[in-house]
Amino acid sequence: MNDTKTALVTGANKGIGFAIAQGLGAIGYTVAVGARDDIKRKEAVERLRAAGIDAFGVALDVTSDDSVTAAVTAIEQTAGRLDVLVNNAGIAGRIDGGAQDPTTLDLDVVRTVLDTNVFGVVRVTNAMLPLLRRAPAPRIVNISSNMGSLTLQTGPILTAYASSKTMLNSLTTQYARQLSDTHIIVNACCPGYVATDFTGFNSPRTPDQGAAIAIHLATLPDDGPRGGFFDDDGVVPW
Template sequence: MKIALVTGANKGIGFAIARGLASIGYTVAVGARDDARRERAVEQLRTAGADAFGVALDVTSDESVAAAAATIERTVGRLDTLVNNAGIGGRIDGGAQDPTTLDLDVVRTVVDTNVFGVVRVTNAMLPLLRRAPAPRIVNMSSNMGSLSLHTGPIMAAYAPSKSMLNSVTVQYARRLADTNIIVNACCPGYVATDFTGFAAPRTPEQGAAIAIRLATLPDDGPRGGFFDDAGVVEW
């Protein structure tokens, strides 16, 4: 039995990742901060035959993350896979993410979830991951964070947060290069979720596919890379 924690797993791509991992035999810890939505997601997964349990998790709170790690330790004793999926786009009204009128409070809020949240969760879960025979960490990024591709709309809080997440991913991969913990980042593509106003061509299941692939890499799989369905994404 393998155990995975997916953050932000109550809806959208996170829920699709949780469902996909459960379908191949993982026990899935559904991390989400909203109690009602988390319980509903767990119920949906269990109804579909999944082995799932909920974990209260606000990635912006040290206390919440520490409590989540304690819950997982008490419930299952280790983690085989961590998918850092929780993320936000941030406000865009009133030029909040136009670089020439950038609202720095929006930048702080976005980075606190998209970057600091990943570090907070990863470091809290590392002791549990180290107990697994083949641990995997997957950070959900975006090609909007690519410094060479320049994709998507101008969002000067969100896009740089993903650039920083990509860099942090590389730092983790370097630090853990001589361990069995494999760390990578991925881009799910333009997916129809509430984040995109459901106005995108890809389904959550399509967006989840690359994360599931990286979560189940063999021991000789790539480390410290940035991938989408087509392969390597340019930094």
């Protein structure tokens, strides 16, 4: 087996996901660009390759069992194993008409947000575990948000989104506990409020800055922390 390390980043065609892919590629990882949109995925791969990064596209809709299964096959055929999984794909959900006000909460919006932000993470992680187990030092990084912190209670009231990140943080600890006697290290991180189309580019913080903590957790040493929630300043209170 070759020594090239491969990282899958979901939702990697833009924003923080693209910046994470770029950052991992710059330190020698082959990057699997997971994205639903064929054209945007192809453009992202071309941009990475133009920067000298070894990248390939993987059609991936995290809400689809069939799509995820096909993605596993594609990665196995191209790389043979997976060293890093970054679960970055996420949605905020619609907010019109009080859809994320808890007193008028639209449960269909909650279902839609959870399907990507929580169930999608489980779907992808569990499907990729056999490939991760083939790697000598596998890492899983879940991109969360401090809006999911019950301690901080930060940001606007977006009930579906914030609750999905609280659940993602809880899931992260469950995976870390279950995998505590393996080489697979699982953590969550908050990239901060970054200028992307997700935030209407309404922030001075760049995607590269937001990606830094994810790249750090993706490259932890074997004695690194497990089941934690981190940002640039260290541990985020839950």
